[in-house]
Amino acid sequence: MIVTDAVRSYIDETRPEPDALLAEMQERGQRDSVPILDAQAARLLNVLARATGARRIVEVGTAIGVSTLHLARALPPDGELVSFEIDRERHTQALSYFARARVAARVDLRLQDAGEGLRELEGPFDLAFLDGLKAEYAGHLELIVPLLRPGALVAVDNVLMSGAVAEGRAIDGWSGDRVATARAFNDRFLGHPELDGLITPVGDGIALAVKR
Numbered sequence: 001m002i003v004t005d006a007v008r009s010y011i012d013e014t015r016p017e018p019d020a021l022l023a024e025m026q027e028r029g030q031r032d033s034v035p036i037l038d039a040q041a042a043r044l045l046n047v048l049a050r051a052t053g054a055r056r057i058v059e060v061g062t063a064i065g066v067s068t069l070h071l072a073r074a075l076p077p078d079g080e081l082v083s084f085e086i087d088r089e090r091h092t093q094a095l096s097y098f099a100r101a102r103v104a105a106r107v108d109l110r111l112q113d114a115g116e117g118l119r120e121l122e123g124p125f126d127l128a129f130l131d132g133l134k135a136e137y138a139g140h141l142e143l144i145v146p147l148l149r150p151g152a153l154v155a156v157d158n159v160l161m162s163g164a165v166a167e168g169r170a171i172d173g174w175s176g177d178r179v180a181t182a183r184a185f186n187d188r189f190l191g192h193p194e195l196d197g198l199i200t201p202v203g204d205g206i207a208l209a210v211k212r
């Protein structure tokens with residue numbers, strides 16, 4: 001828990017209910033133990049994408065498509081979202097959800113390792129969301145920054161790992177090694193010469209930065 005129980009409950013109680021499709025995706029995620037983005041963090045991404053007028057978005061880690069759907073719904077009709085996923089079953093499930101969500105034309109779901117796929121992309125992108133394997137964040141960030149236009153936004157999930165990153169020790173299944181890797185990534189992200197960023201305690205910790 002990153003914020004107090006009372007704050008967490010209040011935020012959950014005041015949040016609008018998800019629509020039927022998102023609720024189904026969230027239920028499936030819980031049932032199948034698919035790690036999906038915290039609901040409040042997902043709303044934050046949608047708001048930020050709309051506020052920045054993002055037209056081209058790139059995402060690492062589709063899973064079954066919860067964060068992808070929030071981002072896709074923020075795009076204009078001629079917008080484009082490229083999202084990478086390496087798990088075939090999750091990718092297939094995401095494809096079927098997107099066929100139902102009426103945003104499939106805007107979404108390019110790639111069953112491909114992001115480290116490989118990012119090298120094939122041409123920028124500029126307006127927004128990037130990193131939510132793949134935490135140990136690969138640093139490498140993915142270095143591939144993504146050159147694809148972003150100046151002023152573009154980059155968001156990264158799980159940068160606080162249930163609070164373990166702030167405490168600098170293993171908590172809640174996040175091992176000491178993973179915590180150390182996360183702290184090193186956060187230092188790199190916040191000190192990146194091309195980014196101006198911060199860490200927010202939304203969800204499991206979302207880091208945000210604007211490209212200079």
Ligand SMILES: C[S@@+](CC[C@H](N)C(=O)[O-])C[C@H]1O[C@@H](n2cnc3c(N)ncnc32)[C@H](O)[C@@H]1O
Pocket residue numbers: 035036037038060061062063064065066067068084085086087090112113114115131132133136
């Ligand atoms: C935390 S989940 C993503 C959750 C999703 N963004 C959401 O909010 O619903 C991370 C996903 O990244 C995928 N993944 C891990 N490493 C990857 C890589 N190198 N390239 C593409 N996908 C990767 C995993 O298979 C997993 O489904």
